[in-house]
Amino acid sequence: MEMVAAAATKDAKRNGGTPEWRVTVPEGASVTVEHERCLAARAWGWLVSCVVALGAKVSGSGKRLWKIGADDPRRAVHGLKVGLALSLVSVFYYTRPLYEGVGGNAMWAIMTVVVVFEYTVGGCVYKGFNRAAATVSAGAIALGVHWVAVHAGGELEPFIRSGSVFLLASIATFSRFIPTVKARFDYGVTIFILTYSLVAVSGYRVEALLVMAQSRVCTIAIGIFMCLAVCVLVCPVWAGQELHRLTARNMDKLAGAVEACVKDYFADQPADGKQPPSDKAEGYKCVLNSKASEDSQANLARWEPAHGRFGFRHPYEQYKSVGAAMRHCAYCVEALSGCARSEIQAPHHIKQRLAGGCASVAARCALALREASSSVAAMKTSWALDLAVAEMNTAVQELQSDLRSLPSKLVEEESPAAVLDAVQLFTVTSLLIEVSTRIESVVDAVDTLASLAGFRSSDVEKDEASETETKVKQPAASDPDSYEPEKKHIEQV
Template sequence: MEAPAGTSEKVGFSPWSKLRETAIGAGRKLRKIGTDDPRRILHSLKVGLALTLISIFYYVKPLFHGLGASTMWAVLTVVVVMEYTVGGTLSKGLNRAFATLLAGALGLGAHQLAALCGDKGEPILLSVFVFLLAAMATFSRFVPEIKARYDYGVTIFILTFSLVAVSGYRVDQLLQLAHQRLSTIAIGVATCLATSIFVFPVWAGEDLHDLVALNLEKLANYLEGLGKEHFGEKMETKKMVDLTFLQSYKSVLNSKSIEDALANFARWEPGHGGFGYRHPWKHYLKIGALIRQCACSIEALNAYISIAENDQMTVTDEEFLQRIRADCAAMSSESGKALAELAAGIRQMECPLAAVQHMSRAAAAAGGVKTAAPAEDASMPEVLRSATTASLLSEVVRRASHVVAAVEELSQLACFKRPENSHKAGAINPVAGVESPPHVVVYIEK
């Protein structure tokens, strides 16, 4: 007998099948997380290794008797200090070590000073010390420079000082207790640093370096694809919304928080690979900000083109339209090539000399748009659409010229190597006034 139509019953359904599907889905998700970045798996193994090494101090009796019950602080230190990148581990580790040392010393001093006031005055004076230092340290966390680099250290300072000052009132051997805790925390920090630096290290500086290059590549792919697919011969074949590969630039708009975190951690890292100790990491933030400004201009251009494609319009001046389209194609293509050269130069740490040439061609095309004049019988909506598109694209060219100049400055600060057989070096300076069209000035060293 057939089941009635519209029934929602599933043949053979059981809670076990639903549990099986959930387990399979979770397994696929975990597999994707591991395959997207295999370093995550290595980091998990490193944390396990660090905890195993530090546990030896708890299991071996001679080591345990030397440090006492404070050995557990070493285990806790590994758990809270171990970070994904070397810079993150160094930041937390050094903050924790120095904050513990400073707070412990001040706590002992406060205890000794309060003891001079007698049994009745000691708790009162200790309470005053805890109040004042905790209030001042907490207020210091609102200072942007301290918040960015030393926020964790200030938190540990407040915690350690409060523990030492308060517990010192009831503990007789306070100096021994402080020494044991400081020693165990130092051991935990040293274990984290050794594991993070010498066992498959993940450098925040390299990640920041690659992220900036990747963002440049995304903008370059969009601009080059726009020149071919929209302004080129394939202009009428597909709409912008159907070209999914042109949407990758959107992720650049939300990259600020990642760049700030990586730059902060990179400043803690020692020299490694092609990056020296004084590598200009702050300049990467400047480049990242300029890249996002360029991406915002691209977003405005992309939105306008997508909307304009839905409006059917009769062409009344084919020559003017072809002139604007050719100049826009040149601006888009040459700007994309310039950004692609910047990305390649950053990855290889070479001076992107070819980017200057591409940018000068894009600037020349942007200037050529100004000289294009429509026919007298051209329809006003058609002229406005072409002029608006060219104006938005000219703004992208202007933004891209600032990126080129910033990367050129980075190559000088970071001492990028010069390509072989390069006889002439160019330097690009963006020039854009209120009255003048977007353009660049190119200086050639003879």
């Protein structure tokens, strides 16, 4: 208190003799109140930030989901189809008469729908057939082994069952390394091992093994039938059509990539010397990354029934050949794209000497690819494709002539060192010529596909249409007005 009074006296002297009193608050209480306020503010801030972050995450997820559905509405329809199939097959479990008819194995039908239902009809048929064949064959063999084991005696029965499981499981597993079995029956082999092991092992404790096997086969057949019915009858997605559209779409993207890469290379370089690739120039990547999808769809399309223009023996394997030819072309386009993005470029005035010829060849190459794409998409052949290839070859010959004469012109007009500066230009031109050669391979593969698949000629269809119009315009033989001029002539005679 004396110290407080002394401080008050000093303040009074400074302020002209008027004393001022101060109240000292304990430091601990002030710190506690401020600390609690800071904690409360931090808690509210953390809660608000969590709510905002959660809202942004939900909004972003919703936008992504909406984009996935908007890009291909069939994906959303596929989800509804799976729900419909499960709802229909669940009736066998909820309805007592149906449940008693199939026994306690009604749940196997629901499990079958879950594992068999696929996005495409070919995938559904593939899994359905493999599951049915594997279940029936494994059940039949298991029943045969069960009969042998039972008649062999109680002592040998466990050894016969275990030995059969070991032998068949080993052989079936090894068969999955065979390429043909791996591509077409891999799922069936897995189900065979599972079914045989369950039936063979359970037969040691279950007396009514034949009744159990029959009920399971019936429920699995019900599940497969429901899957096929819903998949085929409700907005079907055919693997053959998906492969067909993918091939045509990749040709269009490859055509755009050829044009865009040449355009980017001969465009004015930015100040930093780096040319960013355009969106179309990246189209070749879709061609390079589509091999797995093409192989999968071609394998699944074999299982599909005939639909539309796709018959039972439609040459789906040829689509893989067309895709391989496009990938060989895409490798050169990738090299072109690398030259366009390279930091070291040929002088702009040297580039312009071959800019016109390269642009002409790129345009003709893109035209040939687009004509091939139209031919595949419409499943028709036309003389326009042959004409586009002829024009491409003519442009390539002109570019080759310009390329041969360019070194001598550079030496005469500029200097021998200019030839070294134009090395990259020679590389780009050579790559473009190679692209045209590989496009001819693509066209040849498309022609083979058209021959095997029986593409109709668009020229024949035009002739048929013109003949139909002519017949419509001609008067009918039963029309009495059509003979009016002849009647007048006869009367005059």
